[in-house]
Amino acid sequence: ACGEGDGGGEPGGAGGEKPYVALVSKGFQHQFWQAVKQGADDAAAELDVEVTFEGPETETEVEKQLTMLQTALDKNPDAIGYAALDSEASIPMMTDAESRGIPVIAFDSGVESEVPVTTVSTDNLAASAEAAKHMAELVGSGKIAIIGHDQTSQTGQQRVEGFTQYIEENAPEIEIVDTQYAAGDQLKSADAAKAILQAHPDLKGIYGTNEGSAIGVVKAVQETGKSGKLTVIGFDSGKAQTDAIRDGLMAGAITQDPIKMGYETVKAAVAAINGEEVEPVIDSGFYWYDKTNIDDPEIAAVLYE
Amino acid sequence: MGISKSFPGVRALDDVHIDLRHGEVLALVGENGAGKSTLMKLLAGIYQPDAGTMELEGAPMSPAGPRQANELGISVIHQEFHLMPDLTVAQNIFIGREPRRASLIRDDELERRAGLLFERLGIPLDPRQPVSHLSVAGQQMVEIAKALSFDARVLIMDEPTAALTETEVATLFRIVRDFVSPRTGVIYVSHRMEEVKEISDRITVLRDGHYVDTMPTAETATRQVIAAMVGRQLEVGVRPDPAAPDPAEREVVLSVRGLTTRKLLKDVSFDLHRGEILGFAGLMGAGRTEVARAIIGADRSTGVVEVKGKRVAVRNPADAVRNGIGYLSEDRKRYGLLLDQDVVRNVMLSSLPGMTRAGFVRDLDGRRVARQMVDQLAIRTPSVTQTTKNLSGGNQQKVVLAKWLVRDCDVLIVDEPTRGIDVGAKDEIYGLLTSLAAQGKSIIVISSELPEVLRLADRIVVMCEGRITGTLANADATQHDIMELATRFGADHLITTGDAE
Amino acid sequence: MTTKTTATKRTPTRFGNRQQLQQILAFAGLVVIFGFFSFASPYFLDWANVKGILLATAVTGIMALGATFVIATGGIDLSVGTGMTLCSVMTGVFLANLGLPLVVGVLGGLAVGALIGLLNGLNVSYLRLPPFIATLAMMMVAQGLSLVISGTKPIYFSDVAGFDELAGGELIPGLPNAVLIFFAAAAIAGVVLSKTLTGRYALSIGSNEEATAISGVDVRRWKVVIYVVAGLFTGLAGVVMASRLNSAQPGLGLGYELEAIAAVVIGGTSLRGGKATILGTVIGALIMATLTNGLRIMSIPQEWQKVAVGIVIVLAVYADILRRGKEA
Amino acid sequence: MTTKTTATKRTPTRFGNRQQLQQILAFAGLVVIFGFFSFASPYFLDWANVKGILLATAVTGIMALGATFVIATGGIDLSVGTGMTLCSVMTGVFLANLGLPLVVGVLGGLAVGALIGLLNGLNVSYLRLPPFIATLAMMMVAQGLSLVISGTKPIYFSDVAGFDELAGGELIPGLPNAVLIFFAAAAIAGVVLSKTLTGRYALSIGSNEEATAISGVDVRRWKVVIYVVAGLFTGLAGVVMASRLNSAQPGLGLGYELEAIAAVVIGGTSLRGGKATILGTVIGALIMATLTNGLRIMSIPQEWQKVAVGIVIVLAVYADILRRGKEA
Ligand SMILES: Nc1ncnc2c1ncn2[C@@H]1O[C@H](COP(=O)(O)OP(=O)(O)OP(=O)(O)O)[C@@H](O)[C@H]1O
Numbered sequence A: 001a002c003g004e005g006d007g008g009g010e011p012g013g014a015g016g017e018k019p020y021v022a023l024v025s026k027g028f029q030h031q032f033w034q035a036v037k038q039g040a041d042d043a044a045a046e047l048d049v050e051v052t053f054e055g056p057e058t059e060t061e062v063e064k065q066l067t068m069l070q071t072a073l074d075k076n077p078d079a080i081g082y083a084a085l086d087s088e089a090s091i092p093m094m095t096d097a098e099s100r101g102i103p104v105i106a107f108d109s110g111v112e113s114e115v116p117v118t119t120v121s122t123d124n125l126a127a128s129a130e131a132a133k134h135m136a137e138l139v140g141s142g143k144i145a146i147i148g149h150d151q152t153s154q155t156g157q158q159r160v161e162g163f164t165q166y167i168e169e170n171a172p173e174i175e176i177v178d179t180q181y182a183a184g185d186q187l188k189s190a191d192a193a194k195a196i197l198q199a200h201p202d203l204k205g206i207y208g209t210n211e212g213s214a215i216g217v218v219k220a221v222q223e224t225g226k227s228g229k230l231t232v233i234g235f236d237s238g239k240a241q242t243d244a245i246r247d248g249l250m251a252g253a254i255t256q257d258p259i260k261m262g263y264e265t266v267k268a269a270v271a272a273i274n275g276e277e278v279e280p281v282i283d284s285g286f287y288w289y290d291k292t293n294i295d296d297p298e299i300a301a302v303l304y305e
Numbered sequence B: 001m002g003i004s005k006s007f008p009g010v011r012a013l014d015d016v017h018i019d020l021r022h023g024e025v026l027a028l029v030g031e032n033g034a035g036k037s038t039l040m041k042l043l044a045g046i047y048q049p050d051a052g053t054m055e056l057e058g059a060p061m062s063p064a065g066p067r068q069a070n071e072l073g074i075s076v077i078h079q080e081f082h083l084m085p086d087l088t089v090a091q092n093i094f095i096g097r098e099p100r101r102a103s104l105i106r107d108d109e110l111e112r113r114a115g116l117l118f119e120r121l122g123i124p125l126d127p128r129q130p131v132s133h134l135s136v137a138g139q140q141m142v143e144i145a146k147a148l149s150f151d152a153r154v155l156i157m158d159e160p161t162a163a164l165t166e167t168e169v170a171t172l173f174r175i176v177r178d179f180v181s182p183r184t185g186v187i188y189v190s191h192r193m194e195e196v197k198e199i200s201d202r203i204t205v206l207r208d209g210h211y212v213d214t215m216p217t218a219e220t221a222t223r224q225v226i227a228a229m230v231g232r233q234l235e236v237g238v239r240p241d242p243a244a245p246d247p248a249e250r251e252v253v254l255s256v257r258g259l260t261t262r263k264l265l266k267d268v269s270f271d272l273h274r275g276e277i278l279g280f281a282g283l284m285g286a287g288r289t290e291v292a293r294a295i296i297g298a299d300r301s302t303g304v305v306e307v308k309g310k311r312v313a314v315r316n317p318a319d320a321v322r323n324g325i326g327y328l329s330e331d332r333k334r335y336g337l338l339l340d341q342d343v344v345r346n347v348m349l350s351s352l353p354g355m356t357r358a359g360f361v362r363d364l365d366g367r368r369v370a371r372q373m374v375d376q377l378a379i380r381t382p383s384v385t386q387t388t389k390n391l392s393g394g395n396q397q398k399v400v401l402a403k404w405l406v407r408d409c410d411v412l413i414v415d416e417p418t419r420g421i422d423v424g425a426k427d428e429i430y431g432l433l434t435s436l437a438a439q440g441k442s443i444i445v446i447s448s449e450l451p452e453v454l455r456l457a458d459r460i461v462v463m464c465e466g467r468i469t470g471t472l473a474n475a476d477a478t479q480h481d482i483m484e485l486a487t488r489f490g491a492d493h494l495i496t497t498g499d500a501e
Numbered sequence C, D: 001m002t003t004k005t006t007a008t009k010r011t012p013t014r015f016g017n018r019q020q021l022q023q024i025l026a027f028a029g030l031v032v033i034f035g036f037f038s039f040a041s042p043y044f045l046d047w048a049n050v051k052g053i054l055l056a057t058a059v060t061g062i063m064a065l066g067a068t069f070v071i072a073t074g075g076i077d078l079s080v081g082t083g084m085t086l087c088s089v090m091t092g093v094f095l096a097n098l099g100l101p102l103v104v105g106v107l108g109g110l111a112v113g114a115l116i117g118l119l120n121g122l123n124v125s126y127l128r129l130p131p132f133i134a135t136l137a138m139m140m141v142a143q144g145l146s147l148v149i150s151g152t153k154p155i156y157f158s159d160v161a162g163f164d165e166l167a168g169g170e171l172i173p174g175l176p177n178a179v180l181i182f183f184a185a186a187a188i189a190g191v192v193l194s195k196t197l198t199g200r201y202a203l204s205i206g207s208n209e210e211a212t213a214i215s216g217v218d219v220r221r222w223k224v225v226i227y228v229v230a231g232l233f234t235g236l237a238g239v240v241m242a243s244r245l246n247s248a249q250p251g252l253g254l255g256y257e258l259e260a261i262a263a264v265v266i267g268g269t270s271l272r273g274g275k276a277t278i279l280g281t282v283i284g285a286l287i288m289a290t291l292t293n294g295l296r297i298m299s300i301p302q303e304w305q306k307v308a309v310g311i312v313i314v315l316a317v318y319a320d321i322l323r324r325g326k327e328a
């Protein structure tokens, strides 16, 4: 990615003076993506660049996202941040970006292409294995279930896969009896979790793979009056989830560091615009948090309301 | 063994037989709901008989559907229109028979054929016009043209003239006479006895789903036919002596001044007095319906409408009804009925707010009123909760009339009020309207049947081309006078019969 | 006057009875589905599970009640889903942000629903927009406004005492209030549809709008009223949703409109208008929720669940058509 | 024979001409929107961006073409979105998994679309299911099957030489094939709608189904044909989508049906049936894509974009209604 070519390297963007970084994410109305946006905005203020942020409604809308990416390219930004819903579908556009001389920073998940100068992401497989590790410790043995948030996206699949793999390899006495998906919708996740609880009255734990799923599970446990009898493990944060952990309804959850993810993405983009070297992979990290460490400054900093 | 056909709760036809001879016009008459249309639908393959057989030129015939009936040479003009409003006239006529080249429809050829057909029949319609732009009479003409576009041996016409004025009826009769040949025949269903007299060779009478008799037209008096239809002697009423004092001297209830619409009406002005029946006569398209629609605010117009001396702003029919003006449309299917709802709901529709208590609709009242109306108008229906779609044409018309009788407006505008209603009931309705006027209601009767206008009206307004060409007191009016006023604008006849040249 | 009244003697059944019979029979599909799952899974008939099904029906069910009115006129309401969300969010603003009293907040939520309905109604009546377009636009506007107003963050009711009891409490022990509210709303909707001018005119307009207008009904005004009534149900759904989640989730709602409309249509209401029953809508909503629940209880893989639901809907509606065909 | 025909005299313009005029005027809304954005953003009128808009229109546009036929009959097709996905996935199975020749795979994709249409048509015609229900069920079944068949993972065409060129190549330099295919499909759809029996009967059925049947048209059979035609367009959309993404994404598709139907309705086709124009549908699809693109180019925050799109749709359709009202 270098600044040669017609217009691509010139300071473009809406303002015309500040460098302009367009971020195309996987979503925009979920709390997680809003936190990424916040990190990006922080960096933008700090580094004096202009940032826009958008993403499709759900994490299945690969084509919508490509159209967004296309529009973003047409706005002639100085750099692009891109969280690919499909790691291959955007390859032609990566080439397009390269030919226009616009550097690309991948975030959240990678792209099957040499074009992105770096990838800022959480290792979802490792993160969900961490969730599994805690589940195994807390449950010991018996039946557990998973409420997934998305059956087809890479993230959605990895959050289930990493968890399942860990249980299979490290906790043979635990059985995953069911995995249902409910689109991250709290109400639908609650209904799904209740149905599973009904079918498996001796269930000992449920893992929800994102904020909506996890809160839905908590709701289900509350509504079936099984509070305390069941180990609930969640993912991401948000007020409802942190409250549930404080109240003991949820044993704990994995949090990524979305703010850092957004921040690092923009920081890397600015570095690329200025022609500086960037690390090929930037790990934005993840943490396990529960009642005991929820108020640690290190954790509190990465949790969003 | 005759033909039988039942519907839930109704035995529409019970052991009925008719025979149509080569080269004749057979009239089929009977009261509303006698089963005429049902019989015609059996011949057309729309219904299958429960029992009985049909033969065509000696060979057994049982059309499984309308198309098969067409192929057998049976062509039908149904009482209810079967038109596609969004398609053009030509597209409607040739639906299912589109000329094609390389599987593409040739609309130019379609229009040419339709044009030729209209020329042959003397029907002044534009083949390229969408049917939704046509008046009821225009739609009826399309149906007629469509039926005649087939190479038919048997032509069935179920009340084809109900929406037509005399000039078009003359055209139609010429068409029928042209059609009849030694290898063809016509079955003609009508409630208009003069027409039956004029056009038919024999008359078959149905009553209550049963066969009554077949009589040669030339040797039968109308009185006898009517007696056979209703099963007793019936006095056909004459216009009662004009009420005294002359209604035209009472106070004006509705005054219309300078009513003008962009499309047709020019400066229409008239007064309607209390207790008066005002007739509106004119040819098809003269604008009588337009006057009514303009008054009730269904169409945009300029001009002044005063009710009891006070100027009123009528922006929509709801305003009109609020001011005591009700309008019964000539197009009962489109503007009259809730076809998929029952008699009770139809009858209650205009009067609903008056039939509530504490905001709740009193359905018992509605049912009582509906029963009353069913009795009063002799509506033939298995129950007041029958869906109106399943009623015979004439009975549907009675339901619409009942709706307005229940509403009890001071001014009632009735547009072709007896369309499709049998002779007996017609007289009942005439009596009813006359007694309403006697009670002090004011009524405007728009009708294409001059005898009807002459029978009912105190005064007659004649229209031509959107203008009022004259107002006649009934005593002075003759059919001839009216026709002259109705064709005031010279050679501009809407439909001219072939021999007029 | 003639006295020929062969008519009345030809009525074998009283219509009233027949209609009741029909509606009772409409349960059949639901009963078969229930029977099947009870047989297939020992857990299905537990009261806890039945309660779960009812609870899952409540929110979509309330939306479907409102949609029934609009569909009765021959229209369609695509704004029920995100409209419901906007009502939740506004309830959140009233209660959690502004700290208004509970009753005021709840009424406020309903009022927002009525306002959504009012705008839909005005657009349909006076701008003569097709209902599909008017409510599609409203669907987008409501979705956008929910996000703008909430700042794309959930609004929590944790500090609003008693709000979660609204839907989650059990006035009748064992039966969550959400379900109670749904049934009460259904009863009201039933009366409104069949016994008030609003309902009657909705059906008349759906049956034949032009004839209704010529009969002296101010169709435009009544259409607005009908959409406002639908909006009130949307508002109620929003409040119940917010109470159930004890938070207003601005991102939710899209897709609920299809579920609600599906419930209405499965219940036998015709999208062409003129025919609608509230009992049908309730049953339609129950069928949808029961199917989803039953298949989950049986641990059918998610992807097959979709296929199964699709097929069962076809069968259920076809059975209903056969049954009605026989009676007619 | 008289030649004075009052009826003709009152029809000033030939129907054909007027309709053409109307369609040309329908561009107005689009032109205004285009004009506004060109003024508002310097990047908007770049060929690259216009190309982007056209590309974004292509897939939904092709689906909308098919939906136009169903809507012309007075029906609705909710299965275009996930049906399209199933066609992508099956194309993937044919080409990537089974390694069939390119042409066979593409025709196979279309055939799957036709099969979806066939099932919809049979359900609507012979089981007499309301189109809403039949296609809703198909929407679910297709979604489920896409996931089942693909094993919930995308199928990549990386090894299928030339497949991505299908949509991504540029036969006419500067214009992606996807756009070319869309325009070609629109031309074909236009001819089919206005010049073949399929189209004529679709409009006729939508205008008055009973009358069409009584006129001797085998309505049930033709409805099946019409749904199959719609299905073929769904299939084409699936192939183009797969080629554009160079992969079949099984999770995609839900929600596209609303966009497609919206494009049709914005284009002036009535959901009551009987009235439909292909040019309208194309314009409708372009309006939707242009709006979304323009607002993005202007960097309007995403939540406000929704609100703006909703309002502009109301305005555009209202302007269209006013214009048509004046002419009538
Ligand atoms: N589809 C139907 N379902 C139920 N009843 C029907 C149906 N069609 C007709 N009927 C009933 O059958 C009887 C005969 O109806 P039909 O239409 O043949 O009468 P008609 O002689 O044509 O009367 P009109 O002069 O009023 O047109 C009527 O009582 C009518 O209510």
Ligand SMILES: Nc1ncnc2c1ncn2[C@@H]1O[C@H](COP(=O)(O)OP(=O)(O)OP(=O)(O)O)[C@@H](O)[C@H]1O
Pocket (backbone or CB within 6 Å): B132, B133, B134, B135, B136, B137, B138, B163, B165, B264, B282, B283, B284, B285, B286, B287, B288, B289, B290, B291, B330, B448, D007
């Ligand atoms: N809904 C309509 N749309 C368009 N044109 C119409 C409509 N109704 C009537 N017209 C046309 O307006 C003209 C005036 O018709 P109108 O109905 O007022 O005449 P009329 O005197 O009542 O005669 P009739 O009812 O016998 O046709 C006719 O030429 C008719 O074709």
Ligand SMILES: [Mg+2]
Pocket (backbone or CB within 6 Å): B036, B037, B038, B079, B158, B392, B393, B394
């Ligand atoms: Mg009849």
Ligand SMILES: [Mg+2]
Pocket (backbone or CB within 6 Å): B288, B289, B290, B330, B415
């Ligand atoms: Mg008239």
